Amino acid sequence: MFNDIGPLELVTIVVLAVLVFGPDKLPKVIQDVTRTIRKIREFSESAKHDIRTELGPEFKDFEFEDLNPKKFIRKQLDNDDLGLKEIRNGFDLKKEMAEVTDAVNSRESEASSSSSSSSSPSSSGGRIDMTKKPEAPDDRPPFDADAT
Secondary structure, three states: OOOOOOHHHHHHHHHHHHHHHHHHHHHHHHHHHHHHHHHHHHHHHHHHHHHHHHHOHHHOOOOHHHHOHHHHHHHHHHOHHHOHHHHHHHOOHHHHHHHHHHHHHHHHHHHHHHHHHOOOOOOOOOOOOOOOOOOOOOOOOOOOOOOO
8 A cells, every 4th residue: 555655754754643643642543543444445345345236247247446447458458359469469660660661761762763853653653743733624633521
């Protein structure tokens, strides 16, 4: 519960507790705090039990910790039914980035060589130059209805 409290912080809390409550009342305060924490835990466990019984037998393996979005996503991604482990293991990011870089560099070199030689669609790798005006009045540039 208190994994992130170091020894210095713990000593500081104890010294402050002794100063605030005094050495005479400190044991009573500690008993009251532990009793309150125990009651809160019992209340939450009984509430969880009531919810599980109300949900029925279909949700017998339901865990309330799964409602945490991080844990829910982690549990779903670790599920082997989807085959995501094979996809994750078969994916090499460095190799993919190298391929993308090579493809971009080759397109840039093709574009620079095609602009110096001619502007025909076959020499530009099948790309359409959107800066040119259409040759015929019926030739319209490509239109994407979903983009507008």
